[in-house]
Amino acid sequence: MSRNVLLLPGDGIGPEIVAEAEKVLNKVNDQFNLGLTFDKALVGGAAIDATDSPLPDETLEKARNADAILLGAVGGPQWDSLPMAKRPEKGLLGLRSNLQLFANLRPAILYPQLASASSLKPEVVSGLDILIVRELTGGIYFGQPRGVRELENGERQGYNTYQYTESEIRRIGRVAFEAAQQRGKKLCSVDKANVLEVTVLWREVMEDLKREYPDVELSHMYVDNAAMQLVRAPKQFDVIVTGNMFGDILSDEAAMLTGSIGMLPSASLNSEKQGMYEPCHGSAPDIAGQGIANPLATIISAAMMLRYSLNEEKAAEAIEAAVSKVLDQGLRTADIMSDGGKKVSTREMGEAVLNAL
Amino acid sequence: MSRNVLLLPGDGIGPEIVAEAEKVLNKVNDQFNLGLTFDKALVGGAAIDATDSPLPDETLEKARNADAILLGAVGGPQWDSLPMAKRPEKGLLGLRSNLQLFANLRPAILYPQLASASSLKPEVVSGLDILIVRELTGGIYFGQPRGVRELENGERQGYNTYQYTESEIRRIGRVAFEAAQQRGKKLCSVDKANVLEVTVLWREVMEDLKREYPDVELSHMYVDNAAMQLVRAPKQFDVIVTGNMFGDILSDEAAMLTGSIGMLPSASLNSEKQGMYEPCHGSAPDIAGQGIANPLATIISAAMMLRYSLNEEKAAEAIEAAVSKVLDQGLRTADIMSDGGKKVSTREMGEAVLNAL
Ligand SMILES: CC(C)[C@H](C(=O)O)[C@@H](O)C(=O)O
Ligand SMILES: CC(C)[C@H](C(=O)O)[C@@H](O)C(=O)O
Numbered sequence: 001m002s003r004n005v006l007l008l009p010g011d012g013i014g015p016e017i018v019a020e021a022e023k024v025l026n027k028v029n030d031q032f033n034l035g036l037t038f039d040k041a042l043v044g045g046a047a048i049d050a051t052d053s054p055l056p057d058e059t060l061e062k063a064r065n066a067d068a069i070l071l072g073a074v075g076g077p078q079w080d081s082l083p084m085a086k087r088p089e090k091g092l093l094g095l096r097s098n099l100q101l102f103a104n105l106r107p108a109i110l111y112p113q114l115a116s117a118s119s120l121k122p123e124v125v126s127g128l129d130i131l132i133v134r135e136l137t138g139g140i141y142f143g144q145p146r147g148v149r150e151l152e153n154g155e156r157q158g159y160n161t162y163q164y165t166e167s168e169i170r171r172i173g174r175v176a177f178e179a180a181q182q183r184g185k186k187l188c189s190v191d192k193a194n195v196l197e198v199t200v201l202w203r204e205v206m207e208d209l210k211r212e213y214p215d216v217e218l219s220h221m222y223v224d225n226a227a228m229q230l231v232r233a234p235k236q237f238d239v240i241v242t243g244n245m246f247g248d249i250l251s252d253e254a255a256m257l258t259g260s261i262g263m264l265p266s267a268s269l270n271s272e273k274q275g276m277y278e279p280c281h282g283s284a285p286d287i288a289g290q291g292i293a294n295p296l297a298t299i300i301s302a303a304m305m306l307r308y309s310l311n312e313e314k315a316a317e318a319i320e321a322a323v324s325k326v327l328d329q330g331l332r333t334a335d336i337m338s339d340g341g342k343k344v345s346t347r348e349m350g351e352a353v354l355n356a357l
Numbered sequence: 358m359s360r361n362v363l364l365l366p367g368d369g370i371g372p373e374i375v376a377e378a379e380k381v382l383n384k385v386n387d388q389f390n391l392g393l394t395f396d397k398a399l400v401g402g403a404a405i406d407a408t409d410s411p412l413p414d415e416t417l418e419k420a421r422n423a424d425a426i427l428l429g430a431v432g433g434p435q436w437d438s439l440p441m442a443k444r445p446e447k448g449l450l451g452l453r454s455n456l457q458l459f460a461n462l463r464p465a466i467l468y469p470q471l472a473s474a475s476s477l478k479p480e481v482v483s484g485l486d487i488l489i490v491r492e493l494t495g496g497i498y499f500g501q502p503r504g505v506r507e508l509e510n511g512e513r514q515g516y517n518t519y520q521y522t523e524s525e526i527r528r529i530g531r532v533a534f535e536a537a538q539q540r541g542k543k544l545c546s547v548d549k550a551n552v553l554e555v556t557v558l559w560r561e562v563m564e565d566l567k568r569e570y571p572d573v574e575l576s577h578m579y580v581d582n583a584a585m586q587l588v589r590a591p592k593q594f595d596v597i598v599t600g601n602m603f604g605d606i607l608s609d610e611a612a613m614l615t616g617s618i619g620m621l622p623s624a625s626l627n628s629e630k631q632g633m634y635e636p637c638h639g640s641a642p643d644i645a646g647q648g649i650a651n652p653l654a655t656i657i658s659a660a661m662m663l664r665y666s667l668n669e670e671k672a673a674e675a676i677e678a679a680v681s682k683v684l685d686q687g688l689r690t691a692d693i694m695s696d697g698g699k700k701v702s703t704r705e706m707g708e709a710v711l712n713a714l
Pocket of ligand 2: 446449450605
C-alpha cells in the first residue's frame with residue numbers, strides 16, 4: 001500500500017519550515033516502514049509568480065489525489081495589492097473549498113517547557129489544552145452574494161453574506177461532539193444568537209445533536225463573551241465549536257494565549273478524513289529566508305497528519321516525543337527564546353528532531 | 358438652559374447600578390449648577406414584562422428628546438427563549454439604530470490601583486490605555502436580507518448580510534481619526550480585507566481619509582491578528598477602529614485585558630453628539646438583587662456623558678477624581694477584590710463616591 005503526501009511549501013518561511021518537516025517525515029517513513037511517497041506543488045504567491053494563479057489546476061489535481069497534504073504558509077506584501085480573486089489566500093481558500101475540508105482542528109496547548117512565553121500569568125495558563133473546532137468551508141468566507149455595488153445615490157456599498165445550512169452545521173457539530181467525547185467531554189458552542197439569525201439556527205442544530213451525545217456536556221456562549229473568557233479563564237474550556245469567521249478570530253486568540261504560536265499545528269479534514277495540515281502561524285515575510293523560523297509547528301502538523309489522515313499513531317507519537325525531547329534539551333528558535341535556552345536555526349532545530357527520533 | 362438626562366435602568370443589576378450613578382449625577386448637578394433634569398423609562402426585559410415590547414414607543418420618544426441617556430444593562434435568562442424580535446437586546450439595538458448612535462467609544466484602561474486584577478502579566482498591561490471605536494448602527498447587525506429560509510431540498514438555511522456604504526465607513530473613520538489626534542496619534546483599522554469584500558471597501562475609505570489627518574499614523578490589521586496582538590502586546594495600540602461585529606468581539610477582549618470590566622464605561626454617539634452611555638459589562642443576572650454589583654463603570658459612564666454630550670468637563674473630572682479616590686482608599690466591590698482591600702456593597706461604593714465628591 002503506497003500513500004501519497006503532497007507538500008505545499010507556499011510563501012515566506014513556508015519553504016524553510018516544510019523542508020525540515022519533510023526530512024522528519026522521510027525518517028519516520030523509513031523507521032516505521034510507512035510506504036509514503038512524496039510530491040510537491042506550488043500554491044499561493046509562489047504559484048502566482050510562476051503561473052499567474054494562486055491555485056494552478058495541476059496543484060488542485062495533485063491535492064485531490066493525495067492522501068494528505070502538508071502546507072507551509074501563503075501570502076506576503078508583494079501580492080497584497082492584487083485583486084482579491086488573484087491573491088495568495090485564494091489558493092488556500094480554494095483548496096479548503098474544493099476538497100471540502102470543512103473541519104478545522106486547532107489545538108491551543110501550552111508546552112510546559114515554554115510556560116513563561118505566555119503573556120498571561122502562569123496560574124491562568126499552565127496546563128492549558130483547548131481544542132477549537134472551526135467550520136472551514138462555509139459561513140461568510142464563502143457566502144454569496146458578495147462584492148461591491150453602486151447604490152442609486154452613486155456611493156459604493158460592500159457586502160458579504162453569512163450563511164449556514166442545517167447540514168453544514170450538523171456535520172461540523174458531529175466532529176466537535178466526537179472530539180469532546182475523546183477529551184474532557186465538554187463542548188462549548190460559540191455564536192451570536194442574540195443578534196444573528198444564522199447563529200440562532202446554529203444553536204438549534206447543536207442543541208438537537210446533543211441528544212446523540214449524552215455523555216458530552218454542551219454549553220453555548222456569545223462570541224464577545226468567549227473572546228473575554230479566553231483571556232480571563234481559558235482553562236474553563238475543553239472543546240470549542242464555532243463558524244468560520246468566529247473560529248478564525250478565536251483560534252488565533254487562543255493560540256496566542258500560549259505565547260508560542262510557532263509551536264501550534266492545525267488540521268483541516270473532509271468527511272473521508274483526507275486532510276490538509278499546516279502550522280497555525282502565517283508566512284512571516286519579515287523573517288523569510290533568514291533561516292531562523294521555527295519549524296516545530298510544521299513538524300507537529302506532520303505528526304497530526306500521520307495520526308488523523310494516515311492512521312499511523314506510532315509514528316505520530318514518535319515525532320511528538322522527539323519534539324518534546326529537543327525542548328527538554330533547551331533548544332529554542334528565536335521566537336521561543338523568552339525563557340532562555342540555546343538559540344538554534346531552523347535547520348538546527350530540524351536536525352535536532354531527526355536526531356531525537 | 359435646562360437639559361434632560363434619560364435614565365434607563367434596564368434589567369439584572371441595571372437598576373442597582375443606575376441608582377448609584379443617579380445619586381452621583383444629582384450631587385454634581387447641585388455642586389456645579391448644571392441645570393440637569395432627569396427622567397426614567399423602561400427598556401429591555403423590564404419593558405417586555407410591562408408592555409410586551411423591549412422598546413416601548415414612550416421610551417423611544419423620551420430618548421429622542423433627551424440630551425443624553427444613561428443605560429444600565431439589558432437581558433436575562435427569563436427572556437432568552439423569546440423570538441429574536443421580542444428580546445431585550447432589541448431594545449438596545451433599537452435605541453442605537455433609531456437615534457443613529459453610530460460611534461461607540463470603548464476605552465480599555467488599566468487602573469493602577471487594580472493592576473493585579475488582570476490575568477496578564479503586569480509588564481504586559483501596566484499603563485494600558487486603548488480606545489476602541491466601534492461602528493454601531495451598521496454592518497452585519499443591521500444588514501438586510503436576514504432570516505432563516507427553506508431551501509429546495511427542504512433543509513433550512515440561516516443568513517445575514519454584512520454591509521457598509523462608503524459614507525457609513527467615512528463617518529466612523531472621522532470619529533476615530535479625530536480621537537487619535539487627541540490621543541497618541543496612532544490609529545489601527547481592523548478588517549478582514551484578505552477575505553471579505555465589504556472590508557476591502559472599508560480599508561480603501563480609511564486610506565482615503567488618511568490624507569485629511571496627516572498627523573495621524575494609520576495602520577491596518579486583519580481581525581484574527583488583532584485578536585492575537587491584543588493578547589500578545591496590547592500596549593502597541595492607541596486607537597482601534599472597526600465595524601460593528603469585529604468591534605463587539607475585540608472591545609470585549611480588550612476590556613478583559615484589564616481584569617476589571619466592572620470599571621469600564623462606554624459612549625455611543627450620533628452626529629449631533631447626542632449620546633447613550635452605559636457600562637461595558639452586561640446585566641449579570643446571577644448577582645442581580647444582591648446589592649454586590651460594581652456601580653463604578655456606570656458612574657464613570659455618567660462622567661463620560663457629562664464630558665461628551667453635556668459639555669461639562671469640570672463635573673466629569675470631579676467624578677473621575679472621586680472614583681480614583683475611593684480606589685485609593687482601598688474600597689472594592691466583590692468583582693475587584695483580587696488584590697485585597699475593603700469589601701463594600703453597591704450602595705456603599707456609591708456613597709463613598711458621593712463623599713469623595
Ligand atoms: C490567510 C487567511 C485567508 C486564513 C483565514 O482567514 O482562514 C488564515 O487567517 C487562517 O486562519 O488560516
Ligand atoms: C447585548 C448585545 C446585543 C450587545 C452587542 O452585541 O452589541 C452587547 O454585546 C454590546 O456589546 O453592547
